[in-house]
Amino acid sequence: MTVTATPSLGLARFVLLRNVTAFRRAWILLLSGLVEPVFYLFSIGVGLGALIRTVTTDSGAVVPYAEFVAPALLAVSAMNGAVADSVYNFYFKLKHAKVYDAMLATPVSPRDVAVGEVSWSLLRGALYSSMFLAVAWVAGLVHSWWSLLAVPAATLVGLAFGAVGMYAATFMRTWQHVDYVNLVVQPLFLFSATFFPLSTYPDALQWLVRATPLYHGVALERALVLGEVSWGLLWHAGYLVVLGVVGVLGTSRRIGALLLT
Amino acid sequence: MTDEVLLSARGLTKTFGDFVAVDGIDVEVRRGEAFGFLGPNGAGKSSTMRMVGCVSPVTSGELTILGLDPAVDGPRIRARLGVCPQKDILDEDLSVEENLWVYGRFFGLTRAEVRRRAEDLLEFAQLTERRGDRVEPLSGGMKRRLTIARSLMNDPEVLLLDEPTTGLDPQARHVLWDRLFRLKREGVTLIITTHYMDEAEQLCDRLVVMDHGRIVAEGSPRALIETHSTREVVELRFAVDEQERHLDALDGVGERVEVLPDRLLVYADDGDAALAELGGRGVHPLSSLVRRSTLEDVFLTLTGRTLVD
């Protein structure tokens, strides 16, 4: 019997299915991605918020500090989830478990692998951000209906970081390289207008911050959760999408170069 | 077997940097045939198999599989191949049966279909009792059996088996051979690499002997033996260091003498006669054995080296 399979993309969903199957037994692991941002929310947002009380956003509104920080942490959780999955898990599957070597002996193409893996990152990102948003809502930090869009926005953050993280992982040769990822993620976490408005930075630094990806995620999430919606948000979304597409294309090219030798 | 040429390679070459792993080989395999690649470590068997499996681009030369070009139609070809690579690359995050299911889905098969096929293949791999277990703690032979079972999930037209029986116990080896005979009867084309002479002689209609990336002989196992060896072989073992001393006395007995580190091989059409002749010359080895020529001898003749070190 002849099996006909569409040569591209159609099979990406089965790469995704493989991950869903693998994590069915390990769903507890999935929760770990949520715990960290929730801890930050309560220690920084609520704890520090008791001292700072209010903050003036870049759009001029005055909001309680916890409400200011919560959406930024939503973007951070999406980033961390995507980076953990794309860098650590993907690197392990690529270099050690040889999961993709077996896949590529089937009609699955490198592109299917990249798309499937990034979709998995998105799915996890959506899961984390929904749970985080629910926690923030219960804590009374979320008021605007626009907040519902914060979940799809978080998947854009997941797309950008998941795809670029995977691309970076294809260049890593040792676990030490993998650890360097923290050197990138940590500053992004601290300096992407996460804990204070962009306007507190000097002008030159503001431009630097604007160029980094997490800033766009934070700005997008903050605007949606605080209900400060404008067309300008599309610019943030576009930035993240472009990063995601570049990452996916780069990753599929690298998977081909590494495994199809 | 039909006349349809299923695999055709012309001047097929694979290089890694400066190193030539496959050096311009010509191969033709017909539908329904069982074809073997035989050769020592590093001969280029796996490199060839990977090119045929469309997971390794051809450096130069022509390669056509199922009438298609791997560079253009890789996924379409792979959809019709079953591949058992030399190294088991099972998915250790999945259970035994999930390995089969998920792999089947990569071929676009439905959920119901992969479950149905997995039942039969679990039985064949004798892993039905371990179906829910993780793959990691399975024994080496069990993993091998699962890899072979997995390669059959898509009901392939062509089965590529790279050293399929390495690590299998004799019983499992025979179960596999039985299955391969059955698949062959159903018209599946088998392409096998092996170090085991008995395996090649049992399974292959035709084979090529590879050495240093080149094909050094080609034919059916019987024809290869007839062409490159004598009907029988006398194996002589002497005490350590005594071997050299007896070499002169062997002159003219049989057609050819091969010196191995631990024994001497005398190639003769009538082994018993050759042995008697040696007795007459006063050569009395510690032990002697007359046996039929095998592909191992063909290989030794062609390359001056043993196949399994």
Ligand SMILES: Nc1ncnc2c1ncn2[C@@H]1O[C@H](COP(=O)(O)OP(=O)(O)OP(=O)(O)O)[C@@H](O)[C@H]1O
């Ligand atoms: N990816 C690679 N990069 C560099 N050299 C390689 C690569 N793959 C194979 N080779 C080299 O090509 C040669 C042929 O290797 P190959 O695996 O094809 O041999 P083989 O006949 O399958 O041997 P064995 O019986 O040990 O499996 C070897 O010298 C090997 O080192």
Ligand SMILES: [Mg+2]
């Ligand atoms: Mg090999």
